Amino acid sequence: MTQPHSMFEPARAPREERRQRVLMCAPDDFDVRYVINPWMEHQIGRTARTLAREQWQTLRALVAKSAEVELVTPAAGLPDMVFTANAGFVLGSTAVVSRFRAEERRPEEPLFRAFFEARGFRVAAWPEHVPFEGAGDALIDRGADVVWCGHGMRSAEEAPAALERIVSRRVIGLRLIDPRFYHLDTCFCPLAGGWLMFYPPAFDAASRAAIEAIVPREKRIEIDEADAMRFACNAVDLDGGLALNDASPQLQRRLRAAGFAPVVTPLSEFMKAGGAAKCLTLKLSED
Ligand SMILES: NC(=O)NCCC[C@H](N)C(=O)O
Numbered sequence: 001m002t003q004p005h006s007m008f009e010p011a012r013a014p015r016e017e018r019r020q021r022v023l024m025c026a027p028d029d030f031d032v033r034y035v036i037n038p039w040m041e042h043q044i045g046r047t048a049r050t051l052a053r054e055q056w057q058t059l060r061a062l063v064a065k066s067a068e069v070e071l072v073t074p075a076a077g078l079p080d081m082v083f084t085a086n087a088g089f090v091l092g093s094t095a096v097v098s099r100f101r102a103e104e105r106r107p108e109e110p111l112f113r114a115f116f117e118a119r120g121f122r123v124a125a126w127p128e129h130v131p132f133e134g135a136g137d138a139l140i141d142r143g144a145d146v147v148w149c150g151h152g153m154r155s156a157e158e159a160p161a162a163l164e165r166i167v168s169r170r171v172i173g174l175r176l177i178d179p180r181f182y183h184l185d186t187c188f189c190p191l192a193g194g195w196l197m198f199y200p201p202a203f204d205a206a207s208r209a210a211i212e213a214i215v216p217r218e219k220r221i222e223i224d225e226a227d228a229m230r231f232a233c234n235a236v237d238l239d240g241g242l243a244l245n246d247a248s249p250q251l252q253r254r255l256r257a258a259g260f261a262p263v264v265t266p267l268s269e270f271m272k273a274g275g276a277a278k279c280l281t282l283k284l285s286e287d
Pocket residue numbers: 036037040080083085086105135136137183185186273274275276278279
């Protein structure tokens with residue numbers, strides 16, 4: 001029987017294949033200490049430290065089967081630094097460091113900048129007055145030669161155009177309209193082969209039309225509200241494997257039919273801060 005070449009069957013990966021590099025940050029000081037998204041409401045001080053560490057370690061081990069995990073040192077007093085998707089946006093050897101909308105996360109900026117510089121990335125200049133939250137909002141399509149950029153909640157409306165000037169690739173802005181899905185990666189997940197898993201009601205009509213103009217109907221996996229609330233779209237995709245917090249049996253079947261191997265890895269503690277699998281990772285080797 002032919003086994004799928006997935007992140008969870010790494011022994012079959014050809015050795016000569018270039019492994020992805022993925023940035024993570026240990027949850028040493030992770031907690032909910034302020035409220036900057038609806039998921040954090042009523043969660044201050046309610047994360048279970050040991051469980052959070054276990055959940056993060058399990059995700060790290062899954063990712064490590066298909067990628068080199070690089071770690072950035074967590075800083076005390078920055079409880080959201082664990083969400084490395086928001087470190088910045090990476091394409092080739094260029095990194096754009098995030099400019100956080102919330103004051104609480106701004107001290108992460110120099111730390112992530114130092115990380116990118118130490119790894120030899122060219123750090124692009126970004127207009128300070130334009131909030132932009134990195135790979136939380138900017139996602140590379142895996143079929144078309146475009147970058148999708150969510151705005152309206154965290155990243156500013158000007159962010160897609162500013163990003164396009166840096167990456168010299170078409171950047172399509174998508175307006176987010178539901179505060180529960182405040183980052184694009186909470187409701188939109190481009191997948192290998194040009195597939196797209198997403199939650200349409202999170203977008204305004206013009207954005208839905210823009211998605212439909214690029215992604216063919218047969219490649220669109222539209223999920224329902226219950227799966228969206230499980231952060232099913234916040235999936236880490238590596239070698240056909242999809243690590244995600246949770247997904248209904250129907251959605252898992254649908255993903256399998258499309259050739260993906262969903263693996264549920266509970267991340268309840270991070271959900272309290274409004275993040276799940278994808279938010280806890282940043283791909284460093286994007287072509
Ligand atoms: N969606 C993401 O990419 N990251 C999750 C960020 C959670 C954090 N508490 C925040 O609100 O910025």
